[in-house]
Amino acid sequence: MRALWAEHAPRVDAVVRRLVHDPDEAADIAQEVWIQIFRALPSFRGDAQFATWAHRVAVNRTLNALRRARRLMGVHEELMEETVTVEDDVEGPFVRESIAQALDKLPRGARTVFVLHDVEGFTHEEIAEQLGITSGGSKSQLFKARARLRRLLAPLMDHLSTPTLEEGYAAPVV
Amino acid sequence: MQHLSSERIAALVDEPATHDERTHLELCTHCRADFVAVRRIVAAAASERERPIVPLVPWHQLASALREEGVLTVNPAGLAVTPVSVRAITSAPSLLTPPGYGGPFVSVRTRWPQIARMAAAAALLVTAGVVGGRLTADGPSMPSAARDAIAAVQPAAPGVSATQVAQYRSPDDARATLHSAEETYSGALLWLAAHDSALAPRASGGADAAAMNYRQRLEVLDAAMATARRALYEAPDDPVMNRYYLATLGAREVTLRRLTTVLPASQQVVEY
16 A cells, blocks of 8 residues: 555646645645545455556545635636735746745635646536536636736746747647 | 737636627737736646645645644653554555555554664664765775774664664664754755755856756756655655755755756747
């Protein structure tokens, strides 16, 4: 069990940490996740990679824990009412302007949707099912989250080189 | 045409633009810069997925919770027994369990003497290192305490000295001691990685010299991790090597963060 944990904990726990703002709460949930993983192992049929299965368990369990703590109540309203109030923070060193740090500035609901879609690779349909919202609502929150991250990271991003012609707009592959 | 809204620009990373929007993006540097910035953020976020972290819960705490939940069973000797389902996965090809590793019912109990010998060997190594360091520092005159220490461990090599064995009443007792020492070691290691003045920007070298030092440390840590990883192929259950690997991983993360603090704001760590 320990070998299994040692191999997969660095990535499974990373999922939990990205979804949960508070480090202590994240540690509690990570423990719940691993108990759930080991408890559910007999039901693991091996038709997927263990890492993929554990990742899914981690996301589900973390969202359940957050939901249980009513962390996700009214995420849409929370996002709509949020205002940008971090001008002082972005004056800090480079590391504080990283995306991981900026994520902490997002409302929980927006953070959850952004992490699930842009980091963990879930589709809007999957996110909608997980969070009990519509896929349109998931998209809306994702775009608000991205726009807010852009504002939060503006000092950093604006220091980067100006976009070249190649970096200009190109239609996404859909 | 008016500027595109920030949310619409954020959407254009995934969704096709209309003809008017595309034309505007080609002409408007402001909106195009916003679009490129958002796309960079999304790309950076995607790369986060593969970035590991130091586990949030130490194994001893998780093992204790697993025992309380009845998930980790303990045999009459007080030793953890690996469930069949875990053996099935850990015996599959993976980073820590190469083909051929493990067999039916390789229990912790049967492996314990080997683990104890390895832990004792590591302790012996550390003790010898400390004693050796002291001897080097003190010159030719050997302190009597050092002579006693060497005399105490020499007859036991490569096994365990009687004095060391006598300190522990049970495997749990030894594990607790090991864990306590490891936590102290890891804490000091991470603190040093974050605060070590030897690698901080100095008046002589400045930020460039500090960045070079951090890069050199990262190379060494990567080499150490690769060695530890190979060792874990051979001894995936070994507590010393598992902790060494995790401590090195943690030190690497801290060093990487320190490196970003000494780089100019316009630079981002992609590789070192």
